Amino acid sequence: MTMTTIPLDELKPLTRKDFVTDQEVRWCPGCGDYSILAQVQKVLPEMGMRREDIVFISGIGCSSRLPYYVETYGFHSIHGRALTLATGLKASRPELMVWVITGDGDGLSIGGNHLLHAMRRNIDLNVVLFNNRIYGLTKGQYSPTSEFGKITKSSPFGTIDQPLDPIRVALAAEATFVARSMDVDTAHLQAMLKRTAEHKGVAFLEVYQNCNIFNDGAFKGFTDREVRDDRVLYLEHGKPLRFGKQRQHGIRLNGFELEVVENVESDEGLLVHDEQADPTLATILARMTYPAYPVPVGVFRDVQRPTLDALMHKQVEDAISRGKGDFKALLHSGETWMVE
Amino acid sequence: MTTEVRPEQDQHQIEERTRVTIRFAGDSGDGMQLAGTQFTKATALFGNDISTLPDYPAEIRAPRGSLPGVSGFQISFSSDDIMTPGDEPDALVAMNPAALKTNVADLRDNGILIVDADEFDRTNLRKAGYAANPLEDGSLKRWQLYPINITKQNDLALEGMALTPVLKFRSRNFYALGIVLWLYGRSLESTLEWINDKFKRNPDVLEANVRALKAGYYFGETAELFQTNYHVAKAKLPPGEYRHVSGNEATALGFLAASLQLGRPIFYGSYPITPASDILHELSTYKNFGVLTFQAEDEIAAVGAAIGASFGGALGMTGTSGPGVALKSEAINLAVMVELPLVIADIQRAGPSTGMPTKTEQTDLLQVMFGRNGESPVAIVAPATPSDCFWMAIEAWRLATKYMTPVFFMSDAYLANGSEPWRIPRMDELPAMKVEFAKAGEPFEPYQRDETTLARPWAIPGTPGLEHRIGGIEKSNITGDVDYDPDNHELMVHLRAEKIQRIQNDIPEIEVEGPASGDLLVLTWGSPYGAVTSAAREARGRGKSVASAQLRYLNPFPKNLGDVLRSYKRVLIPEMNLGQLALLIRGKYLVDAISQSKVQGQPFKIGEISERINEILTELGR
Numbered sequence: 001m002t003m004t005t006i007p008l009d010e011l012k013p014l015t016r017k018d019f020v021t022d023q024e025v026r027w028c029p030g031c032g033d034y035s036i037l038a039q040v041q042k043v044l045p046e047m048g049m050r051r052e053d054i055v056f057i058s059g060i061g062c063s064s065r066l067p068y069y070v071e072t073y074g075f076h077s078i079h080g081r082a083l084t085l086a087t088g089l090k091a092s093r094p095e096l097m098v099w100v101i102t103g104d105g106d107g108l109s110i111g112g113n114h115l116l117h118a119m120r121r122n123i124d125l126n127v128v129l130f131n132n133r134i135y136g137l138t139k140g141q142y143s144p145t146s147e148f149g150k151i152t153k154s155s156p157f158g159t160i161d162q163p164l165d166p167i168r169v170a171l172a173a174e175a176t177f178v179a180r181s182m183d184v185d186t187a188h189l190q191a192m193l194k195r196t197a198e199h200k201g202v203a204f205l206e207v208y209q210n211c212n213i214f215n216d217g218a219f220k221g222f223t224d225r226e227v228r229d230d231r232v233l234y235l236e237h238g239k240p241l242r243f244g245k246q247r248q249h250g251i252r253l254n255g256f257e258l259e260v261v262e263n264v265e266s267d268e269g270l271l272v273h274d275e276q277a278d279p280t281l282a283t284i285l286a287r288m289t290y291p292a293y294p295v296p297v298g299v300f301r302d303v304q305r306p307t308l309d310a311l312m313h314k315q316v317e318d319a320i321s322r323g324k325g326d327f328k329a330l331l332h333s334g335e336t337w338m339v340e
Numbered sequence: 341m342t343t344e345v346r347p348e349q350d351q352h353q354i355e356e357r358t359r360v361t362i363r364f365a366g367d368s369g370d371g372m373q374l375a376g377t378q379f380t381k382a383t384a385l386f387g388n389d390i391s392t393l394p395d396y397p398a399e400i401r402a403p404r405g406s407l408p409g410v411s412g413f414q415i416s417f418s419s420d421d422i423m424t425p426g427d428e429p430d431a432l433v434a435m436n437p438a439a440l441k442t443n444v445a446d447l448r449d450n451g452i453l454i455v456d457a458d459e460f461d462r463t464n465l466r467k468a469g470y471a472a473n474p475l476e477d478g479s480l481k482r483w484q485l486y487p488i489n490i491t492k493q494n495d496l497a498l499e500g501m502a503l504t505p506v507l508k509f510r511s512r513n514f515y516a517l518g519i520v521l522w523l524y525g526r527s528l529e530s531t532l533e534w535i536n537d538k539f540k541r542n543p544d545v546l547e548a549n550v551r552a553l554k555a556g557y558y559f560g561e562t563a564e565l566f567q568t569n570y571h572v573a574k575a576k577l578p579p580g581e582y583r584h585v586s587g588n589e590a591t592a593l594g595f596l597a598a599s600l601q602l603g604r605p606i607f608y609g610s611y612p613i614t615p616a617s618d619i620l621h622e623l624s625t626y627k628n629f630g631v632l633t634f635q636a637e638d639e640i641a642a643v644g645a646a647i648g649a650s651f652g653g654a655l656g657m658t659g660t661s662g663p664g665v666a667l668k669s670e671a672i673n674l675a676v677m678v679e680l681p682l683v684i685a686d687i688q689r690a691g692p693s694t695g696m697p698t699k700t701e702q703t704d705l706l707q708v709m710f711g712r713n714g715e716s717p718v719a720i721v722a723p724a725t726p727s728d729c730f731w732m733a734i735e736a737w738r739l740a741t742k743y744m745t746p747v748f749f750m751s752d753a754y755l756a757n758g759s760e761p762w763r764i765p766r767m768d769e770l771p772a773m774k775v776e777f778a779k780a781g782e783p784f785e786p787y788q789r790d791e792t793t794l795a796r797p798w799a800i801p802g803t804p805g806l807e808h809r810i811g812g813i814e815k816s817n818i819t820g821d822v823d824y825d826p827d828n829h830e831l832m833v834h835l836r837a838e839k840i841q842r843i844q845n846d847i848p849e850i851e852v853e854g855p856a857s858g859d860l861l862v863l864t865w866g867s868p869y870g871a872v873t874s875a876a877r878e879a880r881g882r883g884k885s886v887a888s889a890q891l892r893y894l895n896p897f898p899k900n901l902g903d904v905l906r907s908y909k910r911v912l913i914p915e916m917n918l919g920q921l922a923l924l925i926r927g928k929y930l931v932d933a934i935s936q937s938k939v940q941g942q943p944f945k946i947g948e949i950s951e952r953i954n955e956i957l958t959e960l961g962r
């Protein structure tokens with residue numbers, strides 16, 4: 001189906017309210033999901049898209065409730081499979097803007113396989129993974145991003161499995177856009193949501209999200225306003241890696257290891273961020289974790305590659321340009337014979 | 341079967357036959373499928389009715405000469421209407437000891453047995469588990485044995501050609517084919533044409549195959565080995581243009597026809613699995629019709645993508661076999677809940693678990709009917725023959741779009757790989773169908789149902805004003821909002837069931853072949869159609885009161901089924917499982933149906949069903 005494009009200035013400008021549904025929001029009071037929902041609703045009017053051309057698809061989990069609250073087309077599917085539905089929808093309707101809302105359990109555990117394949121295929125989806133390092137909806141079991149040794153309802157003696165880093169998983173799967181943000185930094189989150197939407201190809205955004213019931217304060221150590229400047233590294237393309245209230249600290253590369261250089265004036269020798277570099281750099285950056293390092297947020301990588309949806313339709317168009325299908329001829333193709 | 345023996349000009353006699361069944365068997369590297377399909381083509385062009393059955397080994401290349409490496413191809417051709425690839429071959433071509441060992445027991449008494457004597461060396465005999473050479477020990481006395489030095493004679497025919505011994509050896513399937521073409525009075529023409537086209541870039545191989553084919557043919561003619569050759573007259577088929585079609589080809593063509601009739605593009609999400617992969621292969625060549633195919637990372641992604649595509653207004657479909665259906669069940673249930681059209685082609689194979697992937701069975705019926713959590717009704721259609729796959733694939737889409745529901749299309753390995761001549765339908769024979777999406781500006785509720793069909797509206801993204809959310813959580817009737825109200829849930833469970841039930845008003849009644857009432861009804865579904873119909877006809881030919889009927893709709897059943905069942909003293913249900921349809925029939929209609937089951941990975945033979953019919957008739961004192 002082709003969409004009639006209406007020049008933007010002819011559209012009644014949409015506001016945040018246009019993206020709010022009549023459904024009562026049913027997350028626990030104080031949940032980080034409220035902030036993410038609010039930022040999503042704030043940036044949607046700026047996308048230049050009509051509501052009917054936007055679709056939110058989710059799996060199962062607290063995060064996956066989000067589509068009910070956004071006044072667009074929405075599909076709350078089954079556990080881990082949001083990306084599969086989104087792939088089919090986007091592949092058959094490339095003109096739609098398709099968002100996938102998932103969580104650390106939904107996207108990395110039960111749906112881990114689909115995440116890898118959506119990334120490598122570079123289908124033009126906006127994937128937002130709410131990472132709260134816990135299973136919230138099932139009331140407090142450890143997730144694939146829970147830290148090693150974590151005590152939870154299902155691990156009373158501590159977890160014994162190594163956590164996954166969503167950013168490095170996405171990079172390893174050749175995602176063309178990989179970014180991270182935090183529920184508590186609304187301005188940064190809005191900026192990252194916009195970049196995610198603008199990227200042509202698969203865009204993967206991890207959002208650190210606090211579950212105040214089952215994993216309260218999981219990111220507090222570095223996301224709290226008082227410590228954030230010293231413990232979070234805001235990645236900016238083309239700029240040296242600096243952090244601290246006065247951006248007084250820097251990061252440099254020593255062999256394959258990163259090291260923090262405190263109170264350094266000159267930018268010389270500091271690592272300069274390059275979103276278009278080989279994924280090795282982004283992967284090294286993603287290895288920085290609190291408390292040994294400041295935690296990097298922002299865009300790790302942003303490169304261009306043909307998208308699955310475009311390639312799929314190009315094959316169809318090319319085939320049609322070589323000769324549109326003739327069903328009668330197809331039925332009669334190959335060896336046929338007449339019976340009188 | 342033998343009607344007339346008349347002398348020919350030469351020393352050979354020609355025997356008229358109404359029906360002949362031949363099986364080619366050899367190592368999977370011996371090119372038996374090729375020999376079989378070439379023989380089929382020559383026979384189709386001659387004008388016989390045909391039914392074929394390939395029998396592949398599960399291994400792509402099992403060790404040469406081993407029993408698991410044997411590949412077979414059976415063709416039955418007739419001057420009459422035939423429905424099965426034949427019970428017992430009249431002739432068997434065995435290219436090595438393993439092929440002989442695994443196939444000879446099926447050959448009818450006094451049947452023609454052609455073997456490549458050169459392959460019966462000590463190594464091959466040992467691989468096949470023969471202690472002594474069966475060509476010499478008298479163990480093959482029941483049959484007309486023709487030990488021919490196929491390999492050596494073929495080498496002689498290729499003398500002087502600069503080909504490696506391996507390439508020479510590979511052409512001996514054409515030598516064997518040549519013999520059989522001669523034996524049954526078929527022309528070399530279509531095979532020669534095929535060789536000339538296929539190997540035009542490889543003149544040496546082309547020449548080798550032509551020489552081999554002709555050498556085999558002339559050997560048949562000149563060697564005084566065969567006393568007779570056989571003639572099967574042209575069949576009286578309805579006039580028109582014909583082609584060959586296998587079940588999987590017909591399925592893909594049917595899906596495409598549905599897409600063209602409905603004016604909506606196909607999105608086929610699939611994960612490779614035997615015996616369904618051919619549908620994916622076929623559809624992926626239809627890009628110039630706008631067909632989108634997607635080879636997913638797994639079975640779940642394949643069906644998930646199809647559901648996503650259906651949400652967007654495409655004809656989302658997936659194809660698989662039993663193990664894949666198991667993996668897709670949760671997603672199919674989602675489609676039941678969100679009431680979107682979806683077609684799932686289940687090309688059944690022998691289970692449980694991996695089972696026997698290349699062998700046929702009908703053991704998924706209850707899985708498809710009930711294998712999902714909750715009350716989860718779906719529509720089920722089941723083609724009866726390879727060419728019927730075309731019509732039922734279209735029908736699956738008619739129902740899926742009209743009733744906004746997942747529809748299972750249940751084929752099996754036998755239908756999928758079996759092929760038959762097909763009178764190519766005219767375009768005006770295709771059913772008219774249409775899709776209506778919910779329109780902008782009209783009153784809209786996501787679960788406001790059509791009064792007749794109970795289908796909810798199909799409101800696709802891109803339609804202004806119809807933004808709505810669906811999902812797997814229970815819906816409030818009409819609004820589609822999340823709803824945990826107990827009465828609403830009960831209402832929705834009943835509505836979903838009622839919607840599928842109402843399809844009954846929209847499908848043909850079951851037709852009975854034979855007396856409308858009487859002693860015995862033989863009822864089946866899917867691929868046993870041919871054997872069942874033939875056995876019932878045979879019984880009627882002997883003056884017995886035996887009817888047959890084929891269920892092409894398994895959920896809901898046709899409206900008149902209960903009345904039909906009650907019109908006979910006995911009901912026999914042959915199926916390739918332990919009585920799954922019988923269980924449904926007994927449960928639903930309280931009819932004391934007799935189950936006849938076969939689970940050998942092989943289709944029913946006519947004789948097996950005839951035998952059971954006779955037993956029942958004897959019990960009835962007929």
